[in-house]
Amino acid sequence: MAKAAKSSFVCQSCGAISARWSGKCVSCGDWNTIVEEVTSAPPPGSGLTRASKGRTLTLETLAGAPEEAPRFLTGMPELDRVTGGGIVPGSVLLISGEPGIGKSTLLLQLAAALGRAGRRAIYFSGEEAAAQVRLRAARLGLADAPVALAAETSLTNILATLGEEKRADLVVIDSIQTLWSDALEAAPGSVSQVRAATQSLVRYAKQAGCALLLVGHVTKDGQIAGPKAVEHVVDTVLSFEGDRGHTYRILRATKNRFGATDEIGVFEMAGSGLKEVANPSELFLGERDAKAPGTSVFAGMEGTRPILVEIQALVAPSGLGVPRRAVVGWEQSRLAMLIAVLEARCGVSFAHHDVYLNVAGGLRIVEPAADLAAAAALLASLGNRALDPKQIHFGEISLSGAVRAAPHMGLRLKEAAKLGFTEATIPASGDPNADGAKLKLRRVAHLKELAEALGPCD
């Protein structure tokens, strides 16, 4: 086959295509990410070079009974929760995460669970040899599970194999970055290879009606290598997060065509594989040192589930001209804002102090309602005092210092009561029926009230 060589310049970071090489990508601003990729023109007569005539579509109205997508349960309740109630046949899921975080373990457990439930699960490993996957299966106690396994990186071979399948329910590709198609000259892992492989596999999944799970590795800066090109063609993007220093892992949906994106699934990495954590609050508060100064408990929400987590602050005199502000598990800009509000509206100065804030256990909080808990931890650390260990906090703080209502107040309070907490510092406004829980409520309208109550004691 004669190839009409045609070059395009593709940013390896964001996937933007340009006609010329340049040092900096105009789309995402990254340096030295643009690589020349040779693409072949479609062969003549393939139908791709000439627009076909098309057929007339039947246009419909917006009204009508909504069609609930059929789903099958995975047998892993935390995974079902994140996907919005199970996996939809014909859907394509991308599981992204840092190398070594446990994506292969999760998917092998999933494939085994489905296999044992009588479904046809096929696992293509491009990262590891079949023997290595078998070793892992043995370690996880899954060696007897009926999972079809192949170690392969050639897209053509994988598609040919799948073409022979009568009924596949689940196909796992581990990972999408290892696949290569011989129709392209670009190297495996490059944007054009990853894009081509994903598109071919998506087409197969939609035709065959089988669920497709793609593993995508994330590079240090949080981008899936060879990346956005994949996110927009898949139905669901799940990110698998966690800290190697901690045993638990969090599965979070960042895109989901078949459900909500705010649910998280919590797993614990044990020797025998990933175990589901039904009550994450107990896990996150498990190693808590309640008497330590500068810690508070935040009653947060992850989707429909309340999760209690400890927030730790360390405010220490600074020897630097510009004091340090460091934060783990929360937004740096949010901490800067909170410190500014405490200084400007409450007269509490951190100008000569280094400030460190840490969300215990390595959970990443995105909710603004964590403001009040963070403020309490900062004030307690500045005053070197321990807060009442049976107390929880939540509430968003505005730039004026006003404490704003948070959604789902009742659920948060109920969870706190269930875990033995007795007191809650919460916004003055908001759900007046939240008092139903058996907690002593302290309602604050302005951050000043909290600052006065926790003012420096020495």
Ligand SMILES: [Zn+2]
């Ligand atoms: Zn770019």
